[in-house]
Amino acid sequence: MSDRASDRVRTALGALELPNPVLTASGCGGTGRELAQFFDLARLGAFVTTSVMPQARAGRPTPRVTETPSGLLTAMGLPGPGIETFLERDLPWLIEQDVRTIVSIAGNSVEEFGDLARRLRHVPGVAAIEVNVACPNVEDRGRMFGWHPSAAASVLRAVRAAARPGTPIFAKLAPDVTDIVGIALACVDAGADGLTLINTMDGMAIDPHTLRPALTGVSGGLSGPAIRPVAVRCVYQVHAALPSTPIIGVGGIATGLDALEFILAGASAVAVGTALFHDPAAGPRVLRELDEALAARRIGRLADAVGLAHKPAGYVPPQVRPQEPEKEKL
Template sequence: MSDRLRTTLGPLELPNPVMTASGCGGTGRELAPFFDLTRLGAFVTTSVMPQARAGRPTPRVSETPSGLLTAMGLPGPGIETFLEHELPWLIENDVRTIVSVAGSSVQEYGDLARRLRNVPGVAAIEVNIACPNVEDRGRMFGWHPAAAASVVRAVRAQARPGTPIFAKLAPDVTDIVTIALACVDAGADGLTLINTMEAMAIDPHTLRPALSGVSGGLSGPAIRPVAVRCVYQVHAALPSTPIIGVGGVATGLDALEFILAGASAVAVGTAVFHDPAAGPRVLRELDEALAARGIARLADAVGLAHKPAGYVPPQVRPEEPVEERT
């Protein structure tokens, strides 16, 4: 793979910008038979919580015409089992690992960061703030700037100094830029945009909600335009803050769209369920798309859509024809 794909997310340097989205790659063992996980820029774990969780009862997955509706309930082994069995396997296999954490109180987030403080092999922490806050009548942390900032501040205080922290934001807010500003002011090194969108479906056969939890999170191609809009708006407000773009990335051109909007990396999620090797394929297609446009470095494409019409970045060679390889 060419050096054109190297990227920087604040203090985190990666050989390429493609990673898995949290919750879509299992523990890593599930994807390992399909490709070498070290080919990814990073592997993002499922959101780890203080205690093991079975998740919501079935049905908790429903297909839609252009995406996937899920209400998993954050099932997982809990921090003890994760540290004892899951993380060591990733480290032993030299997988660059970003650990996603989630909790139901500010203290739980801080405790999780503290447990990871002296663990080697953690490239960064992704803070999933799309979780119900039991101390605030179950309202999502990510819905309110102050609540989101309090979580980021707690993780920053307990995490190992120098560990990059990324806040993962939900799009179901009035002004995502305000939430983003609050998280960065609280100590986030970067942002992951976006989490799933709240949605629901009703089964015409049972005449009842298709999911046991009534509503769930919509992912896949349906939310990509929303995710691109969020990345574009936040990059415009915070151009020096690194962004990981998430939401419906299924091809290299999808990834390029996020890059042009202002993301320095992308995460592949729903596409993995029907194409386990989607990550390496998206990476190859992105490299081809950049080459076809004469862009020598990924960094030169980040936020390019914000430039005025006619702007040509220094690394672009206009004399080369734009061709797409099939």
Template sequence: MSTRVRTRIGSLELANPILTASGCGGTGRELAQFTELGRLGAFVTTSVMTRPRAGRPTPRAAETPSGLLTAMGLPGPGIEGFLEHELPWLAEQDVPVIVSIAGDSVEEFAELARRLREVPGVAAIEVNVACPNVQDRGRMFAWHPGAAASVVRAVRSHARPGVPVLAKLTPDVTDIVTIALACVDAGADGLTLINTVEGMAIDPRTLRPALTGVSGGLSGPAIRPIAIRCVYQVHAALPRTPIIGVGGVATGLDALEFILAGASAVAVGTTLFHDPAAAPRILRELDEALAARRVGRLADAVGLAHRPTGHVPPQVRPEPDGPAAPAPGEVKERLP
């Protein structure tokens, strides 16, 4: 693969911008059966909590048009099991490991960051503030700028210096830019946009909610326009803050769309459930798309959609060569 696709997330330099989305690559062992993890830009773990969790009872997943609705309940081995069994194996796979963490309180997030502080093999920490805050009657930390900031501040103060801290935000807010600004002010080195969109499905056979948790998180191509909008808005407000774009990435052109909106990297999630070997293909397609548009470095394309037409670098071609578009007068003449 060419050096064209190299990118950075804060102090973390990545060989390419294609990551796994948290929870969609299993522990890494499952995905490694289908693709070499070292070909990823980074592997993002399932959100780790302090204690083991079995997750919600089934059914906890339901297919929807162009998407997947899930209410998994963050199943996992807890930090002890993760540090003993999962992280050592991942550290041997020649891939940067971004550890996603989740908690029910600010103190739990701080404890997780402290436990990861002296552990080798942690390239970055993704703070999943889009999970319930039991101290505030089950509301998400990411619903309120102050709550989200308190979590990020606690993680940043306990994390190893130099290790990037990324805040993962939900789109289910009135103004995601306000939340993003609060997280960056609190010490976030980057942002992951977006988590799933809250949704619900009802099974017409049982006449009951399709998930035991009633509502769940919608992912897949159905949410990509929402994710692109969030990335675009946040990049406009924070153009120097690295963003990992997540939501419905299935092709190289999907990844390019996120990059043009302002993302420095993208994470592949739902696509891996039906095409676990998708990441190398998406990377190849992205590299070809950049080359076709004469983009020499991925960094030159980050946020390009924000620039006025006259300010696009002259070496960058808006689209590959093809049939010339008809002039406005020609179109009008052809209309009935």
């Protein structure tokens, strides 16, 4: 099969229709220019930007990345050029490449989130906004907005009020919570059109040579295959509670079968992240493998596989092609 996927993988995230369900995870594709050296970004369902903040940030001092078994620990500190440079330099380049762009935003206060959404209100080329509520909340002593339903909801209300009407808004949630379903419900009630599940998990590594934490920031975000079972569980639980809410599944996706697992749990799209660091062309490859996996299971439309793991045993999706009977031997 060629790298071009078939029509069976077309999907929709609410009002946002995409030719395929494979996205990049925020923070893993740089500005897009880095990945464009390896494949045409327009082949992705969408490109999700690194979280954009109001001002330029250098991020945390090094070391801020370390490998762990089946994963990666990062404590980057959301480095980036800020909204001004993003709008002047990075977003126009993505638009020129005909890339469907989901802009991730992050702020230290509810007001900053609202201001960022307002800056994007009249900017062409923004397919959707991803609201990274799994970032520090200086209004609450550095805790995460996404740790509390009320805090997460306050951010989503501010973004919904400031964003251009009709712009799809997705809340990106962290798994380090007691009840991710409750937080998801609060975000949707506050105006989120969909959810991105999950962000990294809080983790830590200690260097046995220096006898000190491996990261300058002590703890960091764990990503990669190590967190995939947690991510699948979160998608499954949230889809069960909000079956009509679009979900972007994220967390350790490295193959088409990984992506299929998220879709069966209830995701309508998936985002590839950590895999890009050792295989920059992982996106198109995962898409091809997913297309092949659907075909092998005689599933004619990706939409019929979304949430299929929730169906009772013996359920057959309407678009599943019946297997042709074997011809009798003469």
